[in-house]
Amino acid sequence: MPGVSNPKNLYADTASSQMSAAVKGDLERIYVPNLRGNSVTVIDPVAMKVVDQFKVGRSPQHVVPSWDLRTLWVANNAERTNEGSLTPIDPRTGKPSGPSVKVDDPYNMYFSPDGKSAIVVAEARHRLDFRDPKTMALQYSIDVPQCGGINHADFSIDGRFAMFTCEFNGSVAKIDLVERKVLGYLKLAMPRTRLKDTPVKPNSKGEPPASEICTATKGMPQDIRISPDGKRFFVADMDADGVHVIDGDSFTEVGFIATGVASHGLYPSRDGKKLYVANRGSHRIHGPRKGPGSVTVIDFATEKVLAEWPVPGGGSPDMGNVSADGKWLWLSGRFDDAVYRIDTTTGDMVILKAGPEPHGLTVWPQPGRYSLGHTGNMR
Numbered sequence: 534m535p536g537v538s539n540p541k542n543l544y545a546d547t548a549s550s551q552m553s554a555a556v557k558g559d560l561e562r563i564y565v566p567n568l569r570g571n572s573v574t575v576i577d578p579v580a581m582k583v584v585d586q587f588k589v590g591r592s593p594q595h596v597v598p599s600w601d602l603r604t605l606w607v608a609n610n611a612e613r614t615n616e617g618s619l620t621p622i623d624p625r626t627g628k629p630s631g632p633s634v635k636v637d638d639p640y641n642m643y644f645s646p647d648g649k650s651a652i653v654v655a656e657a658r659h660r661l662d663f664r665d666p667k668t669m670a671l672q673y674s675i676d677v678p679q680c681g682g683i684n685h686a687d688f689s690i691d692g693r694f695a696m697f698t699c700e701f702n703g704s705v706a707k708i709d710l711v712e713r714k715v716l717g718y719l720k721l722a723m724p725r726t727r728l729k730d731t732p733v734k735p736n737s738k739g740e741p742p743a744s745e746i747c748t749a750t751k752g753m754p755q756d757i758r759i760s761p762d763g764k765r766f767f768v769a770d771m772d773a774d775g776v777h778v779i780d781g782d783s784f785t786e787v788g789f790i791a792t793g794v795a796s797h798g799l800y801p802s803r804d805g806k807k808l809y810v811a812n813r814g815s816h817r818i819h820g821p822r823k824g825p826g827s828v829t830v831i832d833f834a835t836e837k838v839l840a841e842w843p844v845p846g847g848g849s850p851d852m853g854n855v856s857a858d859g860k861w862l863w864l865s866g867r868f869d870d871a872v873y874r875i876d877t878t879t880g881d882m883v884i885l886k887a888g889p890e891p892h893g894l895t896v897w898p899q900p901g902r903y904s905l906g907h908t909g910n911m912r
Contacts, residue, residue: 542761543690544805547901547911549858555602556898559624563863564895566593567888574888575627590618590633595893598904600644608639624897634669643906646692656684679718680706685756690763703751707784721752727774728794730815732823733847742825758799761833769796792829798852803859811850811864820868823847842880852893854909865891
């Protein structure tokens with residue numbers, strides 16, 4: 534596995550200046566999987582317009598950069614049917630580069646830090662399928678029986694273990710990647726209060742939502758990202774309206790940061806100093822339009838909130854990533870059939886139209902030596 538060049542900031546190799554030779558010639562594009570449209574919308578971020586749209590498999594969830602940065606895989610999980618597949622996209626042409634590869638239930642996909650395996654997250658099967666990263670032939674599987682809704686992950690700084698969130702159990706699973714086994718599960722603590730997710734009124738000036746007693750008995754953890762020094766993991770929780778902080782070695786919860794309604798996606802800034810939190814605006818899995826969606830900016834070093842950017846008129850920020858130059862945060866608007874381009878300095882937003890129920894969009898190309906998967910967890 535490639536070593537970390539800066540142990541104090543494992544994101545140092547994903548700074549704007551660290552573009553790999555492997556992505557030279559790749560088109561600058563935003564790839565948006567439309568869950569209910571069985572399609573991918575392609576946006577030119579310079580022209581700020583849709584330049585293509587093509588059909589993929591059933592229920593595309595995420596567009597995932599491969600470990601070697603040469604393929605973008607569309608994870609079509611077919612929502613609990615037997616039609617799951619992975620559609621390859623050539624980033625130099627922006628188009629599918631071959632037929633879809635049939636795999637079981639690919640809700641999401643990651644790559645082992647050594648690049649030897651693609652990890653298909655078979656959510657409905659409570660299972661992680663390790664596959665050949667080129668052919669997708671099955672290598673072996675790890676059953677995670679107590680992780681209902683297993684979906685998002687991040688990896689330790691030394692690559693020896695990973696943490697996966699368990700959406701429907703309100704917990705996190707720790708996986709030993711060397712011994713290929715589950716090390717344990719951690720139930721996440723819920724706060725006493727959270728935010729109301731009532732729709733935003735017309736002409737809203739961005740007033741923060743009112744608080745309410747948190748009646749949820751367990752969380753709904755979503756995305757997870759590691760701190761720059763590799764010591765802590767941050768877990769977005771849709772039912773807790775904030776981010777849990779977990780010590781990686783002791784596997785204990787050591788803090789909680791309140792953010793916005795339905796914390797969902799997590800993205801580090803290009804300098805590794807900030808964490809952008811996409812708050813989806815509804816505690817429901819299928820929420821309404823014009824919810825109190827927002828983006829929260831957290832300082833990694835102090836674990837304090839620096840800024841809160843509401844979506845003008847309401848919205849549903851979901852998944853995405855930061856542009857290569859660090860100037861823009863691109864997010865899908867899950868319940869509003871939209872894509873948001875957010876200025877990472879001011880929080881100003883431009884809203885573009887997308888297909889039906891856009892989900893795990895990726896920004897490409899991105900800096901970094903290799904991809905750990907998802908929508909571009911780069912190292």
